[in-house]
Amino acid sequence: MLIAKTIAEARAAVAQLRSERRCIGLVPTMGALHEGHLSLVRAAKAHCDAVVATIFVNPTQFAPGEDFAEYPRTFEADCALLEAEGVDLVFAPEPAEMYPAGTSTVVDVERISGRLDGQSRPGHFRGVATVVAKLFNIVEPIHAFFGQKDATQVAVLRQMVRDLNFNLELVVCPIVREPDGLAMSSRNRYLSPEQRQQALVLSRALRRVEDEIAAGVIDAEPLIDLGLAVLADEPEIRVDYFRIVDPDTLEDVSDVSAGALVAVAAVVGPARLIDNALIPPR
Numbered sequence: 001m002l003i004a005k006t007i008a009e010a011r012a013a014v015a016q017l018r019s020e021r022r023c024i025g026l027v028p029t030m031g032a033l034h035e036g037h038l039s040l041v042r043a044a045k046a047h048c049d050a051v052v053a054t055i056f057v058n059p060t061q062f063a064p065g066e067d068f069a070e071y072p073r074t075f076e077a078d079c080a081l082l083e084a085e086g087v088d089l090v091f092a093p094e095p096a097e098m099y100p101a102g103t104s105t106v107v108d109v110e111r112i113s114g115r116l117d118g119q120s121r122p123g124h125f126r127g128v129a130t131v132v133a134k135l136f137n138i139v140e141p142i143h144a145f146f147g148q149k150d151a152t153q154v155a156v157l158r159q160m161v162r163d164l165n166f167n168l169e170l171v172v173c174p175i176v177r178e179p180d181g182l183a184m185s186s187r188n189r190y191l192s193p194e195q196r197q198q199a200l201v202l203s204r205a206l207r208r209v210e211d212e213i214a215a216g217v218i219d220a221e222p223l224i225d226l227g228l229a230v231l232a233d234e235p236e237i238r239v240d241y242f243r244i245v246d247p248d249t250l251e252d253v254s255d256v257s258a259g260a261l262v263a264v265a266a267v268v269g270p271a272r273l274i275d276n277a278l279i280p281p282r
């Protein structure tokens with residue numbers, strides 16, 4: 001497995017891979033890898049002839065006061081996991097390599113970047129879209145793999161790929177959970193055992209709402225009330241939102257009959273956690 005620290009090294013390695021094999025799959029990450037990330041790598045291995053993973057804690061997607069400095073960095077362990085999965089190339093640049101002095105272009109996916117998590121984290125998705133566009137230009141993958149866990153990110157990047165005519169397909173992989181239902185996240189490392197227990201209320205609220213939908217309830221309002229009532233069981237957490245939206249536009253829907261995204265975000269101790277469930281059209 002090759003490790004590239006510079007854009008020039010990454011481009012040279014990708015050119016070599018492309019000359020040997022046709023289809024390159026890209027898995028962008030911020031490191032601190034867990035089974036959720038590895039599920040994307042495995043999907044990329046299954047779809048593509050060569051897999052490029054990136055590890056980059058992108059400073060432009062963290063607002064002042066967010067956890068950029070504290071974000072877990074476990075580079076050696078991450079590389080061992082990626083090598084064991086058969087990844088061909090890891091691109092792990094420093095911030096100055098991606099954003100040299102004088103950088104002034106950003107990718108702003110208007111409107112949708114301000115919805116759902118974008119409403120709570122202004123500017124976050126400008127940072128995400130900008131860095132992902134740069135990674136697409138550096139690696140030029142045919143397929144790029146992202147997790148449904150970050151549903152706002154998926155909607156923003158789909159829109160970006162359409163609008164900027166990136167010649168690639170986004171592949172969205174299902175949420176990987178701990179056996180007790182907690183969605184895997186690098187930020188789960190911030191939780192004390194007690195907070196980790198409290199965090200289970202997010203997936204519990206989603207399951208209850210999914211059960212209710214399976215039982216025939218389609219109106220968003222009672223479903224949201226139910227989700228919020230379940231979340232209220234854990235008074236220690238601070239709910240950011242519990243919403244039912246269109247998965248593509250992220251705008252609120254009044255019922256789930258055409259398919260919907262049920263999404264939740266809450267602050268549990270030091271961590272802001274997100275989770276969601278995709279409801280298929282009936």
Ligand code: AMP
Pocket residue numbers: 028029030031035036037039040145146147148149150173174175176177183184185186
């Ligand atoms: P991150 O390192 O948090 O930026 O995540 C990198 C990629 O892994 C993103 O596409 C995430 O959506 C995806 N991912 C993170 N957690 C999970 C999970 N529990 N299940 C599936 N994909 C995930």
